[in-house]
Amino acid sequence: MRIDRVEVRRLDMEMKEPFETSFGVEQRKSFLLVRVASGSSEGWGESVAGDAPLYSEETTETCAHMLRDFLIPALLGQEIAHPDEAHRLWAFVRGNNMAKAVLDGALWDLYARQEGRSLARVLGGVKKKVPVGISLGIEARIEDLLEKIALRLEQGYRRIKVKIKPGWDLQVMEAIRKRFGEIALMADANSAYSLSDLDRLKALDDFGLTMIEQPLAYHDISEHAKLQRELRTPICLDESIHSAADAQTAIELGGCRIINLKIGRVGGLTPSRQLHDLCIRHGVPLWCGGMLEAGVGRAHNVAVATLAGFALPGDTAASSRYWYEDIIEPEVTVGPDGYITVPTGPGLGYTPILHRIERHTVAREVFKA
Ligand code: OSB
Ligand code: MG
Numbered sequence: 217m218r219i220d221r222v223e224v225r226r227l228d229m230e231m232k233e234p235f236e237t238s239f240g241v242e243q244r245k246s247f248l249l250v251r252v253a254s255g256s257s258e259g260w261g262e263s264v265a266g267d268a269p270l271y272s273e274e275t276t277e278t279c280a281h282m283l284r285d286f287l288i289p290a291l292l293g294q295e296i297a298h299p300d301e302a303h304r305l306w307a308f309v310r311g312n313n314m315a316k317a318v319l320d321g322a323l324w325d326l327y328a329r330q331e332g333r334s335l336a337r338v339l340g341g342v343k344k345k346v347p348v349g350i351s352l353g354i355e356a357r358i359e360d361l362l363e364k365i366a367l368r369l370e371q372g373y374r375r376i377k378v379k380i381k382p383g384w385d386l387q388v389m390e391a392i393r394k395r396f397g398e399i400a401l402m403a404d405a406n407s408a409y410s411l412s413d414l415d416r417l418k419a420l421d422d423f424g425l426t427m428i429e430q431p432l433a434y435h436d437i438s439e440h441a442k443l444q445r446e447l448r449t450p451i452c453l454d455e456s457i458h459s460a461a462d463a464q465t466a467i468e469l470g471g472c473r474i475i476n477l478k479i480g481r482v483g484g485l486t487p488s489r490q491l492h493d494l495c496i497r498h499g500v501p502l503w504c505g506g507m508l509e510a511g512v513g514r515a516h517n518v519a520v521a522t523l524a525g526f527a528l529p530g531d532t533a534a535s536s537r538y539w540y541e542d543i544i545e546p547e548v549t550v551g552p553d554g555y556i557t558v559p560t561g562p563g564l565g566y567t568p569i570l571h572r573i574e575r576h577t578v579a580r581e582v583f584k585a
Contacts, residue, residue: 217254217330218295219585222288222319224280225249226579229510231538236354238381238408239270245508246276249543249573250283252291252322259326260568261318262513264480271406271507272434272455272481274314282315284581291319293585299323300486313458313483320484321516329563334519336558336565339485341522345555349375349529350537351404351506354384358391365396372554374529375400375426381408382416389423400529404429407455411439420449426528427452427474437462440471450474454505458482460490467498474528476505479516488520496525504530511535511544515564518548522558532556543572 434455450473535542559565
């Protein structure tokens with residue numbers, strides 16, 4: 217496939233409710249939507265960076281810059297047989313994984329559509345449906361969080377993840393266990409702790425969490441290894457893992473027992489598969505993380521979660537949890553059993569709806585070979 221044309225749109229969408237983590241509150245999402253074209257075929261990708269560098273160094277604006285000035289020029293007019301080959305064209309660009317992942321995702325969708333197969337299939341996915349959990353933000357009062365948990369359990373979500381930070385942790389877990397008993401429960405700290413909080417972190421062991429996600433610094437692996445030796449609760453790394461090589465380091469040092477894979481954070485579906493295969497070899501379970509994606513990004517997450525190593529429910533909740541109206545048809549829905557049925561149509565298997573995309577578009581650029 218020769219890439220003839222790339223369209224980059226910037227969208228701005230309002231979320232149904234604010235989402236608060238230890239690093240900030242989000243209620244709007246500004247992100248990039250990319251459409252690549254080869255002849256009469258096209259493919260779609262979505263960026264996951266935030267407006268500010270709170271989760272990672274990248275932002276929507278740095279992604280736009282990398283795409284415009286480096287990644288798209290390197291790709292346009294090139295003949296590639298498979299999306300993996302695009303990564304060779306981009307090898308000169310250090311880091312900027314979220315920018316690379318937008319184009320990678322669009323190329324994989326395009327490739328799958330040209331093959332007439334679903335993205336899940338061309339990736340090597342083995343599941344027809346994927347289990348889903350939900351990530352719940354910090355609330356003003358514990359009672360508000362408990363009500364949200366009750367609603368989501370009723371809807372079928374198969375595990376509850378709660379955002380924590382010092383002071384919004386032990387009492388919250390205690391209240392959840394008291395009201396809901398032995399539900400599958402985990403906590404995500406987004407780097408809100410340090411090793412000086414060891415006693416507090418050890419106290420979390422009493423709540424039988426399936427894991428604690430990224431308790432320490434966003435760039436750290438070695439202190440997580442020290443902490444893991446002190447905890448019974450498995451540590452899951454999110455922010456610290458940018459590649460299969462990082463995963464290898466973390467596994468060798470004992471910095472985690474579980475890995476949250478986010479396609480954007482590792483630079484796309486090609487590197488996601490490398491990381492996945494490494495985790496399979498080491499027997500380390502993966503699950504698919506989320507970045508509050510709109511439909512295109514969500515569809516990529518559903519596809520990757522069909523790979524065999526994704527052994528735990530992902531943060532791939534239904535479109536309606538985030539959006540008044542998603543930009544794809546059908547929307548992503550979660551059944552009462554807490555599973556998403558993976559679409560079987562070509563490519564993403566969900567159709568981007570142009571007039572809705574248009575309504576949220578605030579800027580648009582087209583690049584031609
Ligand atoms: O740390 O997993 C995270 C959202 C934005 C940034 C980071 C994270 C999250 C979530 C929400 O936990 C996952 C989702 O529902 O998309
Ligand atoms: Mg996380």
